[in-house]
Amino acid sequence: MDRTILEFLKNHREDYVSGEAMSRHMGVSRTAVWKHIKELKKRGYQIESSSRKGYRLLGEPDLFTSDELSLGMPTRYLGKNVICFETIGSTNNYIKEHADQLPEGTLLVSEEQKTGRGRLGREWTSPSGKGIWMSLLLKPEISPQEAPKITQIAAAALIETVKGLYGLDVKVKWPNDIVINGKKVCGILTEMGAELDRVNHIVLGIGVNANIDAFSGELADKATSLKIETGHSLDRKEFLFYFLKELELLLDRFFEEGDFESSLNICRNHSAVIGRKVWINPKEGFVEVLATGINDDGELVVQYEDGRVKTVLSGEVSIRAENGYI
């Protein structure tokens, strides 16, 4: 019932809606409507009540709830099944554990993660209400070798979102770090369940440092947030919806038309590493090379000092830049 009332208020945002109209629409008494409005207010919705004109929705809480997310979800399949937690260990772990029972496109968002994971076994700091900590379940018909492409498609969608919403100069530190002013703002952790020749599922985990005020310790030089970069708090739901729409568009192009190029070009045009000296970490230890490009399969092309050219896969490398993080 709260959801129906919420939907009604959202659909009539510009006007007041009378208690009478709502009670008719919902088939309940005006007192019942009033009680539900009171409940919504308790949950943080700002609703103006006027005895003459009725009710008007003025503001919504900055909370990820399945009502909030499912009511405005602008996509065809991504996030159509949405699960929200206040706290969890890791959203990726949950989706991995339940992948067989959950439909393709399932989105899990948690306000907080207690044991959020980054790549290479690193920890991912996920404070409550300050970020977008999410995992998406995909069940594409692709080979395991193609799975790293999903990371780059997600990186492209993140770039389009940060540029489209805030006009910031955003880059991708191949393959999975989104950076602004040389500091990391989003990370991507793509994991898969697969057989030798076929993917069963992919868990696309994404962390967005949205409204974090400051970083301390070793993160201070390496991490930033959209709030720090824009100078104001942002609407996390707006970010999430924009991102999911971009991602769905780019995934559709890839899965339906075989077009990976669109995503690649976004990553190439916003690369933080192409044309720069970086260190790769093959078995023999850190070696300085020049990153010369990203090939059509999404692999980084590097040139050694002696002129040898090689491509590196995301799993094999960690890239360090000349000074500090990037």
Ligand code: BTN
């Ligand atoms: C990285 O940059 O190393 C990847 C960071 C990925 C973090 C996200 S937050 C949501 C999802 N759940 C996790 O445990 N990790 C990913």
